[in-house]
Structures are given as C-alpha cells and as structure tokens.
Amino acid sequence: MKLNKTKVRYILRQNRKGVATEEIARDVKVSQRRVQQIIKEYKETGQEPVLGEKVGRPRKPFIEKEAEVIRAAHARYRFGARLLETVIRKQFKICISHNRIHMYLKAEGLAQEDLKKQKRRSGFVMNESTACRLGISTGMNGMGLISRFA
Numbered sequence: 656m657k658l659n660k661t662k663v664r665y666i667l668r669q670n671r672k673g674v675a676t677e678e679i680a681r682d683v684k685v686s687q688r689r690v691q692q693i694i695k696e697y698k699e700t701g702q703e704p705v706l707g708e709k710v711g712r713p714r715k716p717f718i719e720k721e722a723e724v725i726r727a728a729h730a731r732y733r734f735g736a737r738l739l740e741t742v743i744r745k746q747f748k749i750c751i752s753h754n755r756i757h758m759y760l761k762a763e764g765l766a767q768e769d770l771k772k773q774k775r776r777s778g779f780v781m782n783e784s785t786a787c788r789l790g791i792s793t794g795m796n797g798m799g800l801i802s803r804f805a
Contacts, residue, residue, distance in 0.1 A: 657685055663693060663703055670694050717759070721751055725759045736760060 662683045669679045676694070680687040696704040724747050728739050736757035743749055743756070760766035 658683070658689070658693075658706055660703070660706070663706065666690055666693050667697055667703065715755075717762075721749070721755070722759055722763075724749055725751070725756055726763065729760065729765055736766065 662685075666679055666683060669682070670676075670690075676687050676690045680690045683690070693704050724743055725739065728734075728743050728747070732739065732742055734742065736753040739756050740751065740753040743751055757766055761768070
C-alpha cells in the first residue's frame with residue numbers, strides 16, 4: 656500500500672493550502688483520483704480517512720446447515736477440505752468451496768493451518784516455451800533443465 660497516515664495528513668494539509676490535486680498526487684506518488692477520494696472522505700466525515708480497514712470482499716457468515724453437512728461428511732470420511740468438497744457436492748447436493756470447508760474445519764478444531772503453505776510463492780515458473788526462448792534445453796522428455804551454454 657503506497658499510502659500511510661503521514662501521507663494522508665500531507666494530502667489534507669496541502670489541500671487546505673490550496674495546492675492542486677495533480678501536484679499533491681505527484682508528491683505522494685498516487686493517482687490524482689485517489690487524492691480526490693481522500694479529500695472527499697475527509698470533507699464528508701470531518702475525520703482523517705482510515706486506511707486498510709474493511710477492505711476486500713465482506714465475509715459470508717457461518718450457516719448452521721453447512722456446518723452440519725461438513726461435520727457429518729468429515730465424521731464419516733475423515734477427508735480434508737479438497738476431497739470433502741466433491742463428497743458433499745455428490746452426496747448432499749450442496750456446493751461449498753474447499754476454502755469455506757477448511758474454514759469450518761478450523762473453527763471446529765478438526766484442521767490446522769500449514770505454515771509451509773503460508774509462504775508467498777515465486778511469480779516466475781520456467782516452462783518449456785520459456786526455456787526454449789532462453790536457449791535452454793529441457794533434456795529428455797522435458798525432465799530437468801540442461802543449459803546449452805554450460
């Protein structure tokens with residue numbers, strides 16, 4: 656996030672001085688529209704806008720029927736969320752995403768977070784076409800990378 660409390664205060668202070676929004680936007684390195692939004696919110700509420708709260712999609716509340724179905728399926732099969740998703744869809748004729756199933760299982764104490772899966776993944780993946788463009792041979796049947804230049 657580019658904006659913080661200091662930058663918001665700066666935007667409001669510069670606005671009170673009469674500086675153009677274009678110049679303020681250039682100074683804090685955000686869009687002119689974002690500067691206008693902050694100024695508008697300040698004028699409507701009379702308080703500095705709070706950043707980073709209530710962002711994203713609102714959470715869907717727990718539904719007891721879903722919880723019962725998940726409890727029953729888990730008690731019978733002892734599967735994880737990914738497999739339970741297909742079992743529930745076929746047997747109970749209800750579509751519940753595996754992420755939501757996992758959320759229910761965590762709330763019941765039947766599943767835990769795997770810390771190894773919490774790490775951010777690298778954005779770059781070497782596939783065969785990328786390797787070809789870089790002049791790298793993928794070897795026999797695409798198994799492993801062997802550089803032509805090594």
